[in-house]
Amino acid sequence: MAGFDFATVETIELTGVFDAHVHLRDGEMAELVVPTVREGGVNQVYVMPNLVPPITTVEQCLAYRERLRAIEPNVDYLMSLYLHESMTPETIVEAKKAGVWGVKSYPAGVTTNSSSGVVDYESFYPIFAEMERQDLVLNLHGEVPSTPSHAPITSSSSDRAVTVLNAEPAFLPTLAKLHSRFPNLRIILEHCSTAAAVAAVRSCGPTVAATITAHHLSLIIDDWAGDPHCFCKPVAKTPEDRDALLRAVVTSEGKFFLGTDSAPHDVRKKRGEDRVAAGVFTQGWAVGYVLDALAKGVERGVVAKEKVTREVLEGFLGKWGRAFYKVQEPRGETVVFTRGKARVGEVVRREGLGVEVVPFRRGEVTWGVEWK
Template sequence: MMEFLTVEEIELPAAFDAHVHLRDGEMAQLVAPTIRKGGVDTVYVMPNLVPPITTVQQCLDYKKRLQAIEPNVEYLMSLYLHESITPSEIQEAKKAGITGVKSYPAGVTTNSSSGVLDYETFYPVFAEMEAQDMVLNLHGEVPSSPAHAHISTTTTKNPFSPSSTAITILNAEPAFLPTLLSLHKKFPKLRIILEHCSTSAALATVLKCGPTVVGTITAHHLSLIIDDWAGDPFCFCKPVAKTPEDRDALLRAVVGSEGKFFLGTDSAPHPLGKKRGEDKVAAGVFTQPYALGYVLDALKTGVERGVIKEEEVTKSVLEGFFSGWGRRFYGLGEGKGGNVVLRRGKEMVADVLRKDGLAVEVVPFRRGENTWSLQWK
């Protein structure tokens, strides 16, 4: 048995990151080469560019641009759920090797202004996705409702409960969960992923669903709570990190879900000025270069706090969460990228990611702190 708290070195298969934002142009040139640095050889790429990726040809062209930057990564591609998407477009996408479709509720996060307002409108699309065995990736939040943004201080309602009359960034995920259940009931064979789960309520809802519904968990949600992002723009993301109880539920899900949840970092790079130099802070935490190390650090802290047991952090759990469970759900088979060796505390997170010849700069999560180093074997 691996003694996780004292082990100094871990060898694992290359990881599958089931949720990444690689952007385009100079930003893609900066961040795509960091995929393998984080121990990952296969990624599921988000389509929320400007303009969004809504056609098969756009998607294939985007994949070629990414492959030109970093050819040693397998890119699984997705379309952006948009009113222009039709069942025939889904059929064409399947033939072209596109893996799934990502749904963003309108306006809730970065580049989501073209997102979904009414899910029933897309029932014919979902039916065709079910027939084609494609994956529906859900950003599981509803838009805030400023018209009802006041909750009386005398109310006894839990502000995290979807029954609350106000929708804010704190309860936007729980408020979405009835939609997930409704979609699963309507399309029981449709493979659905509730992305970047951030609440115990989301975890419980996924667990109630059948085997065609799973969830992803990010590296940063395993360590962040409200207090962290409230004072630090580089910890601010959507969905926002919630309570200590929610964070601890995520840690328990990593070691105890038996494959119902797996890694999707939602690594989301933004130019330095977008995170600190403008009136509004861009939502996104950049974790790509240190993805596996961040998760291992969070698990270690969870063991030390008594949230999870050391004996629960087995090599098989790490292999499953980082790679096997996600590959199985996506039907990828075993990875072919070899193994990686991680060494505890041997890497310092860069203060800023930059590259000669590129104007863009990105600040990584936990800048200046130590984490696990990583080498390919």
């Protein structure tokens, strides 16, 4: 199958996109961002559970789904639970019966709303064993918490200081251990940001896959170091890591697929409270960002033009994620993306709401979206 020539192609028609990792928040923020799902060409999403308080019970999960459906009924919401010490194997059985699709693990304190997260994975082995039996997906935020600045730095590789730059590589032995202990448990390493993570996922069996965000396909360290609206967890890394992600998209073979990790923060809180909140908002233009990143990758010689085929785009943007989750395209829809027909807003706002969000690549031109 011939690849797309981004120098000449004007439109690309695809099936409705599946975004396998979104943060839709709740309350006014959900009212603001949930409509941007379809605006971005997506009709099916896997929803993160790190609300405040986190979604730890099936009852909370189903109620949250109904609130999202009330805002935008033309999106299929796949729901997840937050891995928490209050969970039991019976929770997993109940979740399976109720149509919940997975459980998200956050290392304690590593990112937004993760203070109730995991300290010791082995204590959750009975939960993982039941998830394996029930065929639920384990979603891993693949980082370890950073070493406090006052802690001594040792020469031991196993005790080396952890920063935002090596927090993901430091987690990869945990991925390997979990896969070895539960070989039939479907595991997704979320939002890969390093070449090491790509290699680690490839080294695992078919029950392990990974998501790649739209923003990690273009960002590097220098971008977020100067712009809080490009700061996320895991942080973008080196040019070599970014290029490894681009190559993973076009050589995925089903192991890598889109999970935007689109994470909105109110503009007043993004760099407020003496800290920068982790999260990049990409939802309304995410597919355009992916197409733009691939076009630049071809231009720079990182990926070969003939590798960016319709099969690859439909795979990365929907087919491969749906296959891993064992779900179908929900609405039989197609969407047309047209070069240069959209301009990213300076801010996302809606009348009557008291929150606003600054999107990724604000003010720039990207691909427009039209549903058919």
